Amino acid sequence: MSNTASKSLSPWRASDPRKAKKPKQKASDGAVVNSLNGGWGYLFTAPFVVMFLIFGLAPVIYSVYIAFFSWDPLDFTHTYIGIDNFVRVIQDEQFWLAVRNTFSIWALSTFPQMVMAIALANVLRNPMLKFKTFWRTMLLVPNITSVLAVAIVFGQLFSRDFGLVNLAREYLGMSNHINFVSETVPGHIAIATMITWRWLGYNALIFLAAMLAVPNELYEAASIDGASGWRQFRYVTLPGIRNTITFVLVVGTIGGLQVFAEPLTLAGGESGGDSRQFSTLTLFLFEQAHMGNWGYAATIGIMITFIVLIISGINFVFTRRLGSGENVQ
């Protein structure tokens, strides 16, 4: 991720030294670069920057500001309360419960999904596979379906008395009905299933792209050495897509910390079920904002940011260590 970011930004960084050191080399190219580094460059980037300032940065600054207030949206005056909101959030059992729920759902949805996505990509990589484009297209269908529609349909599948999941279990001889809406672990699994269903195909495609980038010679060499299908996968494919695995994990983690529509629909309310067992971080933020506690909701938002930062930090270290190891790319 950091690679792509620095690449796309490189004209900005490189502009000054180039201008100063070799102004007349490659005159034809340089003219374009120079003119882009002038006013035009700013103009072309303006749409993003302006939008970001209005819809990205301004709300962030506003959130940080109101986190220091007791802020009911409709009040005309708001009381400054210093760091009270932060003290409250640290001591709030409901907040930590939301943290636990979020990570539980994240773990249940991320790891099985990664394994399945890699397996699926490996199947799609097979040169003997027929109707390749069809399969690859089908994988994306869950991803373009509305989250809410998915959540409603799955909510029906998982309902206690007449849901298909319980009826199927009954058919298989497990007679007791699971109450997905009130039991914590089955509920988390139900939510993770929705997330997995939605993102599996998307991630499989990313893995597929990475696998197709692994040089064919490696496979040929491996088969000459007598490596079987599994050993080829283990020693050629997996090392080849290691960076992609990290990438998917990072993106999945950021998405996982923002799980919202699925628990909301399954719980049927903002407080996330009778024991708050589906109350995720974003749902908790939403609930507080709905109760007119904008200041406290903003504080929760800041806490989410910190959690993302910490995890990104861990991930950064992790990736660097991977990168400094053997390089199979």
Added chain:
Amino acid sequence: MKKLSARIAGIAIAFALPLSLVAPASAAPAAVTLTVWTYGNVIEPQAIIDYKKLHPEITIQLKKSGLDAHHQSLITSFLANKTPDIAAVEVSYSGYFRSYPQYFTDLRKAPYNSASIENNYLDWRWAQGVGYEGTVFGLPTDVGGMQVAYRPALFKAHGLPTSRDAVAKLWPTWSAFIATGQKYQKNLSKAEKDSCSKKKVCYGFIDNAGTIYNAVLNQGTKKYYENDNTKDGKLVYESNPQVKTAFQTTATALGAGIGTNINSFTNDWNVGMNKGIFATILAPAWMMDYIKQQAPKTKGKWDIADLPGGGGNLGGSQLTIPKSAVHKKEAWDFMSWYLSPAEQLKIFKKYGLFPSTSVLYDNPALKNFKDPFFNNAPVGQIYGSSVKTLKPIYEGKKQRAIDNIIGQALSRVGLKKQNAASAWTQALNEIKNAVGPSK
């Protein structure tokens, strides 16, 4: 700068002048588009068609959202000063908005003069649209009322009488209602009992005993708040015995196991309604329409009897005119027409929304109205008597949050995750953290 403002003024005059010259001369009033934000079926489509016939110059632009989304975007629109001309406010949110009447047009003032029509409406429904300091910010739409919808055939099969008078006599009080439920459960067939003991589908007397809570609470004279003429109101959730009574009654019912623990408006509920998994639902008038739509094949298999304890309500909205609405007069004209007794009667007959205009309750057209779907029950009379007995209750600022917390506590009791006493203690703690201590 000066030049610019002069130019703008010039343009404004140039536009205004011909208008002011033309306006008195032409008979047809200028075309107006009224923006109306609602949720659900607060404004029925037939009314919009009818109003267009009366006032061809008015176009009504209806925007419907989900209940929560609607109220949230209304709050945002207040902050942005870009509001619709008419906004619906549901009763679970009216407690919040009555703390902020400054954002609404005061309907007591001319040209609205709400006092002149106030007597048409139920007093407690009217009060739900009155701000803490007396501002009238909304007119009541339909009233939910609450009665017991039951299935005579299932009653017969489980040893209970079937006629609506005999059924109402079974349960003058809530404890009698619970005892009736226990009798029903005792008479479940072996197959029905086995299904539940094998942890499959549970059959029950009522869909969910948790719904009793609101019914009992609404039969009192106050809930969680008292009006002390301040914006935040006075919290009395712990000192008001009615809250505890409602909680205890419900917990007893849940403990007695008379319900199926199926939550309202879920898939299981809709299926259960069709299959006769439960024999009763505490049903507001608007729910009759829902039952008809979800379980059309159960036509004639339902009847309606009086609620224990006398009178009940669930739901209902007010129509309001936000302060920064553009077409206030036109908004009022539409609103007061739509919510007039004559129009509410029409809507009731077509859609089953029960009128909030109490002047209609002795009107033969309403009183003699029978519904074949509900075994020809005189629903007009039954719901009329239900809503007349209720008293005004102050809906406080964060009532919705408190309702949610108690609802969760009762769910835990119903699912046997917690006993009633500790669920109550936990609920009180959560309420204290969420909205503050009771006084």
